[in-house]
Amino acid sequence: MKSCLVVDDSKVIRKVARHILETLNFSVDEAEDGRQALSRIETKMPDVVLLDWNMPVMSGMEFLRTLRQQDFDVQPKVVFCTTENDAAHIRAAIEAGADEYVMKPFDRETLESKLQIVGVA
Amino acid sequence: MEVSDVSSRILAGLLETRTGQQLTMSRRWRIETALGGLMRDRGITSMDQLITALVAGREPWLAGEVVDALLNNETFFFRDRAAFDLVLKGALPRLQRSREAEKKISIWCAGCSTGQEAYSLAMSFLDERVRWQGWKIDILATDVSRTAIERAREGVYSQLEVQRGLSVLQMMRWFTDEEGQQWRISKQLRDMVRFDVHNLTEAPPKGRFDVILCRNVLLYFSEATRTAVFQRLAEASAPDGYLMLGAGETIIGHGSDFVIDPDNRGLYIRNAVQQPAPLSGLA
Numbered sequence: 484m485k486s487c488l489v490v491d492d493s494k495v496i497r498k499v500a501r502h503i504l505e506t507l508n509f510s511v512d513e514a515e516d517g518r519q520a521l522s523r524i525e526t527k528m529p530d531v532v533l534l535d536w537n538m539p540v541m542s543g544m545e546f547l548r549t550l551r552q553q554d555f556d557v558q559p560k561v562v563f564c565t566t567e568n569d570a571a572h573i574r575a576a577i578e579a580g581a582d583e584y585v586m587k588p589f590d591r592e593t594l595e596s597k598l599q600i601v602g603v604a
Numbered sequence: 605m606e607v608s609d610v611s612s613r614i615l616a617g618l619l620e621t622r623t624g625q626q627l628t629m630s631r632r633w634r635i636e637t638a639l640g641g642l643m644r645d646r647g648i649t650s651m652d653q654l655i656t657a658l659v660a661g662r663e664p665w666l667a668g669e670v671v672d673a674l675l676n677n678e679t680f681f682f683r684d685r686a687a688f689d690l691v692l693k694g695a696l697p698r699l700q701r702s703r704e705a706e707k708k709i710s711i712w713c714a715g716c717s718t719g720q721e722a723y724s725l726a727m728s729f730l731d732e733r734v735r736w737q738g739w740k741i742d743i744l745a746t747d748v749s750r751t752a753i754e755r756a757r758e759g760v761y762s763q764l765e766v767q768r769g770l771s772v773l774q775m776m777r778w779f780t781d782e783e784g785q786q787w788r789i790s791k792q793l794r795d796m797v798r799f800d801v802h803n804l805t806e807a808p809p810k811g812r813f814d815v816i817l818c819r820n821v822l823l824y825f826s827e828a829t830r831t832a833v834f835q836r837l838a839e840a841s842a843p844d845g846y847l848m849l850g851a852g853e854t855i856i857g858h859g860s861d862f863v864i865d866p867d868n869r870g871l872y873i874r875n876a877v878q879q880p881a882p883l884s885g886l887a
């Protein structure tokens with residue numbers, strides 16, 4: 484079973500994402516911001532991180548940059564999942580090391596196809 | 605709003621006469637949703653009013669719009685990647701060898717909806733630019749729905765559409781974002797595909813196609829229509845051309861114009877060398 488860490492400050496989004504991911508046979512963990520996500524990763528490395536952009540304490544971008552600087556044996560795939568949906572944001576995310584990008588609102592098919600593209604589903 | 609039996613029969617009849625598509629009982633509940641937008645746009649307030657207008661036939665455009673709205677246009681980029689792989693890795697390498705002299709490949713996407721299928725193919729050719737250097741790749745994409753063809757030609761997709769099936773890199777490479785969360789496909793891709801309105805129940809478009817894609821279109825045709833359409837596809841196919849159907853669609857039981865490609869299960873190949881009629885009971 485593959486694992487996914489959902490990082491989003493919205494409880495509703497976390498719940499929706501968890502629901503979709505569980506039907507896709509993922510084990511799901513949650514974090515409310517980038518800092519929490521980093522500490523989750525210390526204890527358990529997920530296969531993929533579903534990452535929001537704007538969050539209090541530590542944003543998705545800060546989290547991603549910090550994550551990519553760590554020298555883990557294996558880095559998780561990172562799929563941004565955000566309402567920041569213009570080309571400039573997307574380019575910045577890719578440059579910072581994101582593997583895929585989902586623009587909210589999204590549906591099950593979109594998420595599933597993105598997870599397939601990064602090779603975890 | 606209730607859609608009465610009579611109304612739904614009239615609508616189903618109209619749809620089948622115009623396109624061959626049957627509105628099975630299980631799909632009739634969708635009529636209301638399907639026509640809601642059109643009725644609002646045209647200021648039609650009840651199903652009765654719509655049916656009366658249709659039957660009176662004073663606005664000839666109305667029937668066309670109703671038919672377009674009733675058609676199922678579901679599609680997305682690289683829908684069923686395995687099928688694309690069969691075409692790209694099974695059919696095209698062989699065609700590239702057999703068409704070496706003329707260096708031309710013709711493809712027909714029949715029932716292309718809003719264009720994603722044809723554009724996915726075009727992208728695949730551009731991704732392998734070096735391999736296809738000096739080749740003329742002709743992609744014709746047709747659909748009975750004028751609305752769908754207009755959208756396909758425009759090549760503008762919503763946020764949800766553009767992320768279905770495409771990787772973020774493909775999206776960034778081939779699209780630019782516009783106002784209102786719309787994404788416009790590159791001119792380079794648009795220039796690779798010719799879009800036309802065409803009805804599969806009528807004579808095929810001019811040309812001898814090396815690959816025909818007719819995916820997720822035949823599902824709601826009657827058996828008789830399906831057989832007739834397969835004959836037309838055969839007429840339009842090069843003698844050694846390929847046919848790709850949707851997952852779950854088959855040619856089995858509809859004559860011998862195409863046969864399963866033994867090297868690429870899932871692809872069909874034109875069986876143009878018809879065996880002469882058997883003299884004895886041999887064949």
Ligand SMILES: C[S@@+](CC[C@H](N)C(=O)[O-])C[C@H]1O[C@@H](n2cnc3c(N)ncnc32)[C@H](O)[C@@H]1O
Pocket residue numbers: 622623624625675676677678679680683714715716717718721746747748749752802803804805818819820821850
């Ligand atoms: C479900 S879509 C499939 C689109 C695409 N081929 C795919 O697989 O994603 C079916 C399309 O077939 C078109 N269609 C239905 N009847 C047709 C006919 N008689 N001639 C041409 N196109 C037809 C519909 O308008 C619709 O756009």
